[in-house]
Amino acid sequence: MEYLPTLHVHRPATAEEAVAVRANHASARYLAGGTDMVVNIRRGIEQPEHLIDLSDIEELGGIQASANGLRIGAGSTLKDLADDRDIRRVYAAVSEAAESVAGPTHQSYGTVGGNLCLDTRCLYYNQSEWWRDSNDFCLKLKGNVCHVAPGGSFCFAAFSGDLAPALMVCDAEAELLGPDGRRRTPLADLYRDDGMDHLTLKAGELLVAVHLPPPDGDGGSGYAKSRVRSAIDFPLAGVAVRLGLSSGKARTLAVALTAVAPRPHLVEGSEELKGRHVDDAWLDDLRDLVRAQASPMRTTTTKPWYRRRVAGALAAKVARRIAEG
Amino acid sequence: MAKTHLTFSLNGRQRDDVVPDNMLLVDFLRETAGLTGTKIGCDGGECGACTVLVDGSPRHSCLTLAVTMQNRDVETVESLAENGRLSAIQRAFHEQLGAQCGFCTPGMIMAAEGLLRENPSPSADDIRQGMASNICRCTGYVKIIAAVQTAAAELGK
Ligand SMILES: Cc1cc2nc3c(=O)[nH]c(=O)nc-3n(C[C@H](O)[C@H](O)[C@H](O)COP(=O)(O)OP(=O)(O)OC[C@H]3O[C@@H](n4cnc5c(N)ncnc54)[C@H](O)[C@@H]3O)c2cc1C
């Protein structure tokens, strides 16, 4: 039988109850689909004494459309996103990202909340206990040295969830519930540039839902990722693009990256590309802009230079696909 | 050791057990319920050998805590044969040589079962995509896809 630490599983019926359980137990962690959490428990990366199973909480489920846009409950599965007609039509980047996560079985029970709150990843971290032990662990957990950048005191483990950049280019907001009540924040602000502590969630805060505003005008969005195998693999680099066009010119543009830094982030400086014709020269400029802001480190077996180059190429590919309708 | 009183449906029969909170569903199936059809092929979420259906959808029993199955409906490969007669998918895997060593087969069959319930006449690409969470080290997949196509044709008659 598989060895797991002793734990208590709580099954709250409401979001408020979940937050209360968390507040009462410092070592408690939320459990949604478990496709990352249970892997990490089995590898000794997480050793919670209490797990709060979120799957019974009605408020976390469901995708609702209204005049204000779309509300996606944090407990919605990736398959729910990929199958939703509104999302497919209006926020294509989001359904493309959902469909690109791991494989179909993972998508059928892995959730939006788990994907957005995913731990950061690194070659030297996502390994079994004995593997990490034989390597003297690392700065992120139990060790003193970062094997990616020895001598430094920073952890470069990469945030590698696929949904975050896609939701970010669609101007998503996160709805959070904590001991001090509810708040809403732009999704981009949920993250900080620190592989050891990449979420800005306050102690015990629960992600309840993601809100997407109604889309503006024509154009569209898309997501693409590079990975070693075409199924069941985390991104080496992932790029979401939203591009609004009027008579062939870029009217609006948002680009966001994942897997090339400890946090997913919006690419800055895209204003300079606005108002210009989306032609080959424009796509080259977009590619170069993305390459300059992708900063992967040696956290995967694939070399950082490749991940930086492929990030630029993916951005141009997605933008071209949108422009060509 | 925290334990939970767990009631759920397993292969159509109601179970009633007291289960340690830290027990994985795959261990419950294999060691408590004695259903050893479900396999463990990796250290979590990589291979699909442990795939079962929960409320009709495929799920890795190696990443699922048994106690989270409260009031849910779990189906394993043992649920498919009726009165000793193999189901269409099982027969097709046998006849089309979709199994070699057989270790991935229960997971493959449950993934195929989930896929065909949702999409009774999948294209070869639908099958490749729909079963992409399952890894086979023997067959090269060609025979597995043929088996699912054969089963779909058989069920569609
Ligand atoms: C083989 C394999 C391949 C994978 N490939 C990919 C991939 O390509 N791309 C990708 O993005 N992911 C991948 N994953 C990771 C994972 O399957 C998905 O990211 C999934 O969406 C995680 O959701 P979950 O519900 O299973 O999360 P869980 O494992 O339940 O939780 C993940 C984390 O989020 C926290 N959490 C969950 N819900 C909330 C909430 N509502 N509020 C606050 N915190 C919360 C948990 O405490 C935990 O820390 C892969 C996993 C495996 C095993």
Ligand code: SF4
């Ligand atoms: S970047 Fe360094 S500290 Fe962070 S997980 Fe990797 S090896 Fe550990």
Ligand code: FES
């Ligand atoms: S044993 Fe569950 S995925 Fe490999």
Ligand code: FES
């Ligand atoms: S038949 Fe041997 S692993 Fe698939």
